[in-house]
Amino acid sequence: MNKKKFVVHENYDWINIGNNPEEISYEEFLLLKIYIENYFSNKKILEISFNKFRFYNIVGVLEINNIRIEILPKLSLENKIDEDRKILLNILSKCYNLPLYFLTSIKSSFDDNNFLELLGNIYLKNLQKELSKGIYKEYTSSEVNSKFLKGRLLLKDHLKKNFLRNNLIYSKEEYLTEFNSLNILLKKTLIILLKKIDKFYLRKEILKTLEYFKNIPIESIKNVEIENIIFNNKNSRFKKILEFSNLIISGSNFNFASGIYDSFGILFDMPKLFEKYIFILLKELSFEYDLEINYQEKIKKLLINKNSNKAILTLTPDIVLYEDSKAKLIIDTKWKNNYTSNDIYQIHTYLTSYEDVKKGILIYPQSLSKSENIFLETSSLNNKKEIEIIYLNIFDINLTKSILRNLLINI
Numbered sequence: 001m002n003k004k005k006f007v008v009h010e011n012y013d014w015i016n017i018g019n020n021p022e023e024i025s026y027e028e029f030l031l032l033k034i035y036i037e038n039y040f041s042n043k044k045i046l047e048i049s050f051n052k053f054r055f056y057n058i059v060g061v062l063e064i065n066n067i068r069i070e071i072l073p074k075l076s077l078e079n080k081i082d083e084d085r086k087i088l089l090n091i092l093s094k095c096y097n098l099p100l101y102f103l104t105s106i107k108s109s110f111d112d113n114n115f116l117e118l119l120g121n122i123y124l125k126n127l128q129k130e131l132s133k134g135i136y137k138e139y140t141s142s143e144v145n146s147k148f149l150k151g152r153l154l155l156k157d158h159l160k161k162n163f164l165r166n167n168l169i170y171s172k173e174e175y176l177t178e179f180n181s182l183n184i185l186l187k188k189t190l191i192i193l194l195k196k197i198d199k200f201y202l203r204k205e206i207l208k209t210l211e212y213f214k215n216i217p218i219e220s221i222k223n224v225e226i227e228n229i230i231f232n233n234k235n236s237r238f239k240k241i242l243e244f245s246n247l248i249i250s251g252s253n254f255n256f257a258s259g260i261y262d263s264f265g266i267l268f269d270m271p272k273l274f275e276k277y278i279f280i281l282l283k284e285l286s287f288e289y290d291l292e293i294n295y296q297e298k299i300k301k302l303l304i305n306k307n308s309n310k311a312i313l314t315l316t317p318d319i320v321l322y323e324d325s326k327a328k329l330i331i332d333t334k335w336k337n338n339y340t341s342n343d344i345y346q347i348h349t350y351l352t353s354y355e356d357v358k359k360g361i362l363i364y365p366q367s368l369s370k371s372e373n374i375f376l377e378t379s380s381l382n383n384k385k386e387i388e389i390i391y392l393n394i395f396d397i398n399l400t401k402s403i404l405r406n407l408l409i410n411i
Helices: 026-039 081-096 101-105 115-131 155-161 181-196 200-213 236-252 270-289 341-353 397-409
Strands: 004-009 046-049 052-055 058-064 067-072 138-146 169-177 263-269 292-295 300-304 311-315 319-323 326-333 359-365 374-377 386-392
Touching: 026 058, 026 067, 026 263, 058 115, 058 270, 067 081, 067 115, 081 115, 081 236, 081 270, 115 181, 115 200, 115 236, 181 200, 181 236, 236 263, 263 270, 270 292, 270 319, 270 326, 270 397, 300 341, 311 341, 326 341, 341 359, 341 386, 386 397
Parallel strands: 004 067, 326 359, 359 386
Antiparallel strands: 046 052, 058 067, 058 263, 138 169, 292 319, 300 311, 319 326, 374 386
């Protein structure tokens, strides 16, 4: 049976519920709703209206039974699907440190590959690059009773087991093996991608990559967690790849109570992704100006319980920039079209608590309706503070960095 495929923009495009081919049925919608509520248990992700719904603040790909939904951020000013995919992948590559240099060699365009296929291609190319240096092996040991000494003699056990058999030696052998948790997780990820990706040339690449792991039995891939892997100087080159593996595996491991539904998702919280993306770009630029940058710092307390002297409410600005150990600039990112009074109150509270800081900036993604920056000033005569509202173009990364660089120059 052919899949029903949808490509939508989060917080913008609606999907209709009904019995027509371009709609999803009510039963399919209920399955999707259950999955979303379990994936994001404490957040409003679905906006539901009469016989229709849309996604709110998430991007990625989602499959429930016979439905595949690709959810993109509305980023390109001309509303081009392929450009939105490209921008999202650029953001993800920055946030997860996965290079995109090879995307120019993809056989089809961004328009011809869905988000999962493009993401799978990123994963494969980065994994293949590391595997070309050699598959990761680690030492393990086994105790053997044989005619030859293999490794270290276990004298106590040897005397106990071979008291009447003087032709055998009980020893402990150590050897390098590719059968380890890291490779098991990599193989598990590849098997999931093989199941979910349709493009022939990508499936061919997955099968070729799986050859590296042919000595790892399928039954071993069930119960290995990335948290159990200890990284060292020999396997740290796979760390970022494993973070992506974790995204793919965790999305496919979801089980409904009955356990009979085929579900899969790679979903990202777009406000958090935008926040992290801006921080990473600013951090790269901060080295040029000898600035220190902190992310989500929690050093200022808005309210303290007088009885216990413990903080009741701690302030957590997204980004704080320091010069010579003094806070100079506070930046808060907002993934929405326009500012609200609550946003202004929030940045003003930060500015009040950070006495040395004279300016706070609110950053929003640029849209067709909003592009001009807004400059505000507090009314206090004694300690004036400035608030700047920026609608940031993130369509062009070079332009994005140029705008952010100007913020640091004028700190």
